[in-house]
Amino acid sequence: MQPRIKLSLLLSMAVIFFLTSCGSKTNKEGRYIPENAVFALHLNGESLHSKLSWEEIKQSELFKEAYSDSNTTALMKSVMDNPENTGIDVKNDVVVFMVKDSTGEGGYIAVEGTVKDAAKFKQFNISANKTPATETEKDGIHFLASEKMTSSWKDDKFVMVMDVPAFNRYNRMKEFGDDSTANATPGMKRDLNALVAQIFSLKEDKSLGKEEKFSDLVKTKGDIHFWLNIEALGLSSSNMPGMAALSMINLKKIYEGSRMTATVSFDNGKIDADFVSYSGKEMTDLVKKYSGSNISTEMVKRIPSKNVAALFALNFKPEGIREYLKLLGVEGFANMGAGFLGFTMDDFIKANKGDIVLSVTDFVQDSTGGKPDFSVLFSASIGDKPSFGKLVEAGKKLGKEKLGENSPMVSYNMNDNYFVIGNKKADVDKYIATANNSSVDFLDKISGNSSAGYVNFQYIMKAMESDAKRDSITYTIYDASVKMWDNLTFTGTGFKNGGSTSHLEINLVDKSTNSLKQLHNYFGILAAAKKKQDEKFKNDFRMDEVVPDTTTVN
Secondary structure (H helix, E strand, C coil): CHHHHHHHHHHHHHHHHHHHHHHCCCCCCCCCCECCCCEEEEECHHHHHHHCCHHHHHCCHHHHHHHHCCCCCHHHHHHHHCHHHHCECCCCCEEEEEEECCCCCCEEEEEEEEECCHHHHHHHHHHHCCCCCEEEEECCEEEEECCCEEEEEECCEEEEEEEECCCCHHHCCCCCCCHHHCCCCCCCCCCHHHHHHHHHCCCHHHEHHHCHHHHHHHCCCCCEEEEEECHHHCCCHHHCCCCHHHHHCCCHHHHCCCEEEEEEEEEECEEEEEEEEECCHHHHHHHHHHCCCCCCHHHHHCCCCCCEEEEEEEECCCHHHHHHHHHHCCHHHHHHHHHHHCCCHHHHHHHEEEEEEEEEEEEECCCCCCCCEEEEEEEEEECCHHHHHHHHHHHHHHHHHHHCCCCCCCEEEECCCEEEEECCHHHHHHHHHCCCCCCCCCHHHHCCCCEEEEEEHHHHHHHCHHHHCCCHHHHHHHHHHHCCEEEEEEEEEEEECCEEEEEEEEEECCCCCEHHHHHHHHHHHHHHHHHHHHHHHHHHHHCCCCCCCCCCCC
């Protein structure tokens, strides 16, 4: 008997494990979001509240000013005193999403969350409506319907739906055939109550609750999750005015199965964002096969200055360009265009080894407030030098046609390995001549990735300090920005779990405080400065002679 019991136990554990594994790709956050939603925004209420409490928000000067404003109603003051006076559980998750009509000309936006006090929720929505709301109840769902919005709740869940009408809805005379429009017709208002009922009765397999990619998104630790269904946008030349010329391009191959997700976290001293881009089978196969490896740190080190304001680097497989053009159905047109310039697509692919670097350095602002001066370099690694020579000749031909025979605007140079073009000849020549001109301090952060970007906010802003001192208000904004923003790095981290992944990191000057609190304080300063700016403009406008602010900052 004992072996049989052990066998039964093992079988039971296996079944439980199997069911758990199968269910791991579902999620509760998307349970009431239609699968065809164009975008969805998930706010992690508990996490956000832990990083910036309402009591902290109430201490800001901007909040105090809004509270004391004579135009602030008693209802709004009640909400500002305590957001839970809305009846909503503000420490719980909130979801916002949009669904488009099948015609692509309109749709609706919905907000979903948790009701903490149904009586307060009802009273808040009645008081907030400028027009009387019609109250009904059906199948346990309570509706408060006004002209442009319906607020509803069932048990502890609320759904608020707002109409997003088509621009030319009243000029069309055909029925909308998609259920997502709730049988709305041109010239008539959308039945928002019917939409709410559809959302509450939504089958799980028709929702994002069963979408594996959405499950992977919301299970990623973060404060905000963003979902974009590019396929649901319905991009085509037929619904993009003025884009009829794109009809030759097979856009469906690009947006079919295309989704993009993002997770944002407000960490101490930085804002982190992780992105995943998904495609249909053909595009996915192409990306997997022809994705680049690592950017060339050798090319980055050749930049003849440590004063880097911005940089972008990319590694790619040139032969993938041909396959991409084939997928779009424009390979023939590309060959025709290349032939007109004196080379072939084979020349282009052979010419490029697959590395490019773009940099902006030595950023200097003229003390008189004139245009800033800087050095721009674009470099590419050479695969086949004779083929690359054809590209250079084509570029010279275009340059003569567009800029004139002896334009001094750009200079270029090349050797057996690299081609570089820029706006300062000395930097172009130095890039070619010296292998290790500089060693930038951010190189470790971006190396080992197929694409990378960097922006040094501190360097750019400090170079513009003299211009910011032209008046006290401008300097207030400038000073707050210098104390806030440090730098930005972006890295393409490769193809993982069926999608192309990338990471964005915005670093702040204050490394000890979470970035959500810092953003709150920063935007408060900007709002106060904007108010002063508006008041100054009004005062100056009232005067017969406009007197500029001559207050300077030493």
